[in-house]
Amino acid sequence: MGEPSAKGLLTSSNSQPAAASFQDPSITSPVPYMTANIFTSESTYKFPVSGSDRHWVRLHFYPTTYNTLNSSNSFFDVTASGGITLLRNFSAYITAQALSQAYLIKEFSLNPSDDGFLSLTFTPSKNYQGSYAFVNGIEIVSMPNIYSQSAILVGSTDQTVDVGTFAFQTMFRVNVGGQYIPPTNDSGLSRTWYDDTPYIFGASIGVTSGAGDKARIEYPNDEAKLIAPDDVYKTARTMGPDSQINLNYNLTWVFQVDANFTYMVRLHMCETQVSKVNQRVFDIFVNNQTAQAAADVIGWASNKFVPIYKDYTTFVSDEAGDVMLWVALHPNQEMKPEFYDSILNGLEIFKLSNSDGNLAGPNPVPSQLMQEAEAGFNKGFQESPSKKAYIIGGAAGLEWPALGLVLR
Known part of the structure; x- marks a missing residue:
């Protein structure tokens, strides 16, 4: 799918492009992690997609400082078309710290769209003063229905689950x-x-x-x-x-x-x-x-x-x-x-996804040893130490001013 116009994708007046203040050594390419879109209020991307296909949605996050905004203050929700909650009260900073990763990729598979559009809404949390949402890259990839057959329910003699109906x-x-x-x-x-x-x-x-x-x-x-x-x-x-x-x-x-x-x-x-x-x-x-x-x-x-x-x-x-x-x-x-x-x-x-369309889990809890190590390191340095990235999904993108984006 060709690259659509940026104006036709994002519906928000409270978003701004931002450059990352620091490139972790584990990031071998600036795309998409060295730029981001920052959202200070609810903002929605609307992508034209095939209405008959499932789609991979891959969200890329690199928690660092953007325009003096500290990523430790970022908590937000991400919802998709059809009322699917992908992330809730999500902190990329806490998640990356707990998993010893420099950057994250969250990969989802969504059911076909009813209206030929796939929407992604980013909403800063109201529970934290000054919180904001951000994203470095988005991939939307049309996929064949390779999850259409029913799966055996473990513990049941003859019951199956129609996994193709779920996100x-x-x-x-x-x-x-x-x-x-x-x-x-x-x-x-x-x-x-x-x-x-x-x-x-x-x-x-x-x-x-x-x-x-x-x-x-x-x-x-x-x-x-x-x-x-x-x-x-x-x-x-x-x-x-x-x-x-x-x-x-x-x-x-x-x-x-x-x-x-x-x-x-x-x-x-x-x-x-x-x-x-x-x-x-x-x-x-x-x-x-x-x-x-x-x-x-x-x-x-x-x-x-x-x-x-x-x-x-x-x-x-x-x-x-x-x-x-x-x-x-x-x-x-x-x-x-x-x-x-x-x-x-x-x-x-x-x-x-569960019965109310939720896929979001809690932020992981960093171990006590990890917290002590991070605290000791940060006494002498502004940036966190290099972390090994363990990610799900690809890392390619079309470089936009503030967002790496792939539509296929």
Whole structure:
């Protein structure tokens, strides 16, 4: 989609362009993070979009000083067409500090628009004096409906969830057993896939394997090519060659999430080592409940190098302490497979909107150790220390005077 006029997009008289006062070393390109739009009152962008497609919405934030405005004073809401709340009382400063990130990308998937327009409204919080809203970049990307099939509800024998009717937020997207995949190497949807290592629970991390550059992934149809890129399916994490060791542990990943939401967990699998049914059979657990018993990738895919994915949903309730979502694999013994092992190639976790259209969770709480370190550092320096950025989504944009914007 071509670049529309700026006047036709933004409806606000209380917005101003601003330049970032400092470029964190982790920011390798000035677009879109070194400029921002600042909003001191409710302001709305209105984008013309295809009324029949879902759209990725990626919001880019770099919390720093803009025109003498300190980002620690910025708290705001972001709502989208159809009454969907994306962010509520959001502080990019607190979130970046708690996650040890320099900049953030929030990625959402929204349902088709009824009127051919997608609106994003930024509203400064009324609970903080002098609060303002800001955004550095916006991406609107038309996407195929790759989330149309129903997902199994974990803990229920026959109930499914029609996830395609929900708006949702990408919480995690990892390339299991493989390396970081940038948006330019995705399968056409500009997604970012991260290394799964930080999320593995315990010391039993299994082993990683790769199919090699000459291996060819055999997609069952054209739409399947968009589900995930080749690099996800060519690499995997398994439990290892020792069946006795494998029977005594679970291959487990743990993710911190927001309480009181339903989550969809998408597992990507592709066999590149075994080629027969009942050679590798395993059970899949989500939050300590059986999501799938006797998973056999070859049984599902019918052949080696054919990728498949499975979707599961689970509700994560409010409990004391950190709220975690667990995904675990364990060899299935009942089927007496040739190898007592498990395999996973990729993993995505999405938060589904609740009954009132809300996707917003609370700002994360920085650890006490983090707060003490930040306080000690800031005694001698104006800017925060360089932080490793861990983000969801792409980082390209058309450079406007105050906003990086992509419409596709």
